[in-house]
Amino acid sequence: MPTANAIQLNEDPVAEASAAVRVRPKPGWQAIDFAELWRYRELLWILGSRDVRVRYKQTVLGILWAIIPPLFTALIFSTIFRLLKVAPQTLSNGFPYLLFAFTAQVPWQLFASALSQSSNSLVGSQHLITRVYFPRLVIPISSLFSAVVDFLVCLAILAGIMLWYRESIDLGWSLLTLPFFGLLALATSLAVGLWMSALNVQYRDVRHVVPIMVQLWMYASPVIYSSRNIPEKWRPLYAVNPMASVVEGFRWALLGKNQPAPGLMLWVSLVSVAALLVGGLFYFKRMEKTFADLV
Amino acid sequence: MTDTAIQVEGLGKRYRIGRARHTSTLRDALMETIAAPFRRIRDPLTPRGHDTFWALKNVSFEVKRGEVVGVIGRNGAGKSTLLKVLSRITEPTEGEARIYGRVGCLLEVGTGFHPELTGRENVFLNGAILGMKRREIASKFDEIVAFSEVEKFIDTPVKHYSSGMYMRLAFAVAAHLEPDILIVDEVLAVGDFAFQQKCLGKMGTVASCGHTVLFVSHNMAAIESLCDRGIVLEEGSVAFCGGQAEAVARYHQTFAGTGGQGRFAGAEANRGEAPRARIVSATVTDPQNGEIGQVRAGGRTQFRVECFASETLDRPGLGIGIDSSSGQRIVTLHTNHDPTQFRPRRLNGAFSFFCTVELPVVPGSYTTKLSLESEDQTIHAVEQAMSFTVLPADCYGSGGRIGRGVVLCPQEWLLDEPGSLALPLLGRDSG
Numbered sequence: 001m002p003t004a005n006a007i008q009l010n011e012d013p014v015a016e017a018s019a020a021v022r023v024r025p026k027p028g029w030q031a032i033d034f035a036e037l038w039r040y041r042e043l044l045w046i047l048g049s050r051d052v053r054v055r056y057k058q059t060v061l062g063i064l065w066a067i068i069p070p071l072f073t074a075l076i077f078s079t080i081f082r083l084l085k086v087a088p089q090t091l092s093n094g095f096p097y098l099l100f101a102f103t104a105q106v107p108w109q110l111f112a113s114a115l116s117q118s119s120n121s122l123v124g125s126q127h128l129i130t131r132v133y134f135p136r137l138v139i140p141i142s143s144l145f146s147a148v149v150d151f152l153v154c155l156a157i158l159a160g161i162m163l164w165y166r167e168s169i170d171l172g173w174s175l176l177t178l179p180f181f182g183l184l185a186l187a188t189s190l191a192v193g194l195w196m197s198a199l200n201v202q203y204r205d206v207r208h209v210v211p212i213m214v215q216l217w218m219y220a221s222p223v224i225y226s227s228r229n230i231p232e233k234w235r236p237l238y239a240v241n242p243m244a245s246v247v248e249g250f251r252w253a254l255l256g257k258n259q260p261a262p263g264l265m266l267w268v269s270l271v272s273v274a275a276l277l278v279g280g281l282f283y284f285k286r287m288e289k290t291f292a293d294l295v
Numbered sequence: 296m297t298d299t300a301i302q303v304e305g306l307g308k309r310y311r312i313g314r315a316r317h318t319s320t321l322r323d324a325l326m327e328t329i330a331a332p333f334r335r336i337r338d339p340l341t342p343r344g345h346d347t348f349w350a351l352k353n354v355s356f357e358v359k360r361g362e363v364v365g366v367i368g369r370n371g372a373g374k375s376t377l378l379k380v381l382s383r384i385t386e387p388t389e390g391e392a393r394i395y396g397r398v399g400c401l402l403e404v405g406t407g408f409h410p411e412l413t414g415r416e417n418v419f420l421n422g423a424i425l426g427m428k429r430r431e432i433a434s435k436f437d438e439i440v441a442f443s444e445v446e447k448f449i450d451t452p453v454k455h456y457s458s459g460m461y462m463r464l465a466f467a468v469a470a471h472l473e474p475d476i477l478i479v480d481e482v483l484a485v486g487d488f489a490f491q492q493k494c495l496g497k498m499g500t501v502a503s504c505g506h507t508v509l510f511v512s513h514n515m516a517a518i519e520s521l522c523d524r525g526i527v528l529e530e531g532s533v534a535f536c537g538g539q540a541e542a543v544a545r546y547h548q549t550f551a552g553t554g555g556q557g558r559f560a561g562a563e564a565n566r567g568e569a570p571r572a573r574i575v576s577a578t579v580t581d582p583q584n585g586e587i588g589q590v591r592a593g594g595r596t597q598f599r600v601e602c603f604a605s606e607t608l609d610r611p612g613l614g615i616g617i618d619s620s621s622g623q624r625i626v627t628l629h630t631n632h633d634p635t636q637f638r639p640r641r642l643n644g645a646f647s648f649f650c651t652v653e654l655p656v657v658p659g660s661y662t663t664k665l666s667l668e669s670e671d672q673t674i675h676a677v678e679q680a681m682s683f684t685v686l687p688a689d690c691y692g693s694g695g696r697i698g699r700g701v702v703l704c705p706q707e708w709l710l711d712e713p714g715s716l717a718l719p720l721l722g723r724d725s726g
Contacts, residue, residue: 021398023383024391046423050409057411131402132424133383289386292379293310
């Protein structure tokens, strides 16, 4: 790539000097320069850790804010279903409903907050975009960091809840797949976040669309119910939503026993994430050069 | 290896303005898409592309390794666009620039500073944003803190800093960036005079260490003292490229034609979001003879600033900053300073402000910055709006010349000669 080495400190200044950076108009579709992104890993890290550090500054409850939304959502739904006299066991594969719902809330909140942060990330960093060059991909990627930190805190709470309900759980080797499902949730939020953040630069409508989208998306995922409530023949189609597999995968990894193991649904979701992510990367790359002028 | 640092060939940057720029919501974009074919049927003769303008057009020049080059030009001449293209923030529309070496770009100081983070954290954050490695920042950290003179507060969140401390820390980081090519926008136009001098000194050091520097400034004194060469931009094209003294002379010429007045409906007004009110034009006149752009030292000067508000402005105000040719602010005139409580409540449409002052300044050339405000918030500001000349005059009524200095100061002298009764000085008679 001709765009290889601006701003970067190269270990070999002579090699650096002899290779000119060519600044010129480029055709629309470009390959993504992962080598360049890798050289900017320190910036990625420092922007991500900045977000983590300032996230709960000047709040009274601090990091508790990471736990409150998922815990409340789980509590609210378990209360509503109790009040409506819906037999929770029909929704929750026989697990205690609170455990069932909170297990889903943990990856769901990871997805929801990572998606909303990455969608607003470019607009929120317009100050940087109009003044410094760096691969713009750094911004939506670094915006995922604080969601991951919140997620880890929620996992600790989840461990506590699981301890409380230990009789209903059958923890096994499937636990080791948990990081995989966490990554899948992150990949999904990044994939959608890339589209949304790039669109948001030009159309600020996105900022208003994302919260609604996240809300609808939750009902389209087995967060408050189980995918068993979906007719079996529709489940592969249902799994086009990758979060369906993420949420069910979490339950399978953590609760075991009554929870079906991921099968065809997971494969459908993987293909769907890959398509969204690759498309998102290319779209982002295509729009990247206009960011500084439009944001 | 080549001794060229930057090679620019036929560089052009086109911005879209007018109608196309306002499609900032999806609904507008959809409407635009639907309406576009009909519009073309309605007025088929309107050429396409009429709603674009070239911020840069056919710009070519070369900068050698180790050279310090000043880029000067009036507002909207394309200086900032050029720097943004060279630092790869925005892509050119045509042409090419080849850049040999690591570029450090400083379009402002303190980019990315976060108010909630401490000075220490911000040094690392800002350094990383400017392209420094963590290792590199760590090794220079003490030096940076010493330069900034904020040692005591380095672990305090920067939101508690005074603006001076903030600027010093921000500049200290930037000053320790050691790229092969340093691209600097008007970052020195901040802070107090002493701080500006310190920054200029640091720039001089950077330059003398053999780094290539491309430097945009309105401060002609800085350009003349720091730069080897100057590039004058006019309306997006290179008007002159050569020795720095000639470049500065050429720059002053661009003012000569319109000295003492300016119209600001051009490029810059269209670039950002359209402000809800704008400064349209301004003139400096000598009220005694009506001459534009030239006043006599010690005499009266009249400023006239025409504005247009597309929306009602509450509590409008106008500031006129007057800078000397070395870039030092001499005085700020402001509607708030009027003793008669000159307070228009609200204004709309076209209106003009008049300000008459006796500027107590020595002969020389001065430039003005204008800013239109509403409720103490700047709505539209024009840097280097116009220049004017203060002509030598017998301002002291003494027939003599005016000595060196910055300000005029009418004065009375008395002589105390022992033994003489010529001076009935107070406090002496009693003794």
